[in-house]
Amino acid sequence: MLNIALPKGRLGDKVYQLFSQLGCGCPELEQGGRKLVFENPEEGVRYLLVKPGDVAIYVEHGAADVGVVGKDVLLETRADVYELLDLGFGACRLAVAAKKGWQEDLSLPLRVATKYPNVAKAYYDSLSRRIELIKLNGSIELAPILGLSDVIVDIVETGTTLKENGLEVIATVAGSSARFIANKASYQFEKDTIDRICAGMRERI
Ligand code: PRP
Numbered sequence: 001m002l003n004i005a006l007p008k009g010r011l012g013d014k015v016y017q018l019f020s021q022l023g024c025g026c027p028e029l030e031q032g033g034r035k036l037v038f039e040n041p042e043e044g045v046r047y048l049l050v051k052p053g054d055v056a057i058y059v060e061h062g063a064a065d066v067g068v069v070g071k072d073v074l075l076e077t078r079a080d081v082y083e084l085l086d087l088g089f090g091a092c093r094l095a096v097a098a099k100k101g102w103q104e105d106l107s108l109p110l111r112v113a114t115k116y117p118n119v120a121k122a123y124y125d126s127l128s129r130r131i132e133l134i135k136l137n138g139s140i141e142l143a144p145i146l147g148l149s150d151v152i153v154d155i156v157e158t159g160t161t162l163k164e165n166g167l168e169v170i171a172t173v174a175g176s177s178a179r180f181i182a183n184k185a186s187y188q189f190e191k192d193t194i195d196r197i198c199a200g201m202r203e204r205i
């Protein structure tokens with residue numbers, strides 16, 4: 001049985017459609033509900049519905065053999081997994097944003113609010129810029145508005161959230177899109193199956 005970590009939510013719907021087109025569907029999953037594990041023994045697949053930010057952790061530890069995760073999450077978690085394919089969808093970028101017209105004071109540590117502390121630290125280390133990290137879990141855009149931080153490091157997709165909150169991008173840190181990943185040991189044992197899925201996905205993206 002191949003264990004597939006499926007991110008819950010919008011990305012997950014798209015990813016499931018892709019697996020389904022490859023003959024790995026699971027009718028029970030399509031009915032919805034609150035179940036988190038769905039099996040299709042005939043196709044030899046078991047789906048695990050997990051938080052998008054946790055997909056790489058399940059795959060790294062072998063609780064799932066394969067999964068689909070945003071590159072942003074891979075950069076943040078630095079999970080030790082094989083990144084097999086860029087699926088192209090879920091495209092966005094990790095960026096630094098601040099209030100419109102904000103001026104940086106280089107004599108002070110920069111206060112950075114983010115859901116991505118490792119990404120933010122690596123970025124500012126590369127610039128030799130001293131920072132103070134403020135880890136938040138959502139609604140990051142509030143931080144500069146309330147004076148909690150100078151800037152944010154966050155995902156920008158359409159740019160609407162920044163715009164509607166009077167913020168603007170001041171630097172791009174990295175691009176991101178959905179990636180098909182595999183556990184390293186699973187890839188040795190299930191190479192043919194995983195390669196077949198990967199090839200099928202490549203044809204459909
Ligand atoms: C993400 C991200 C931004 C927003 C960017 O938040 O943190 O707030 O999407 O998208 P946009 O550029 O298309 O406006 P999410 O919706 O995940 O909610 P969150 O605030 O709970 O993190």
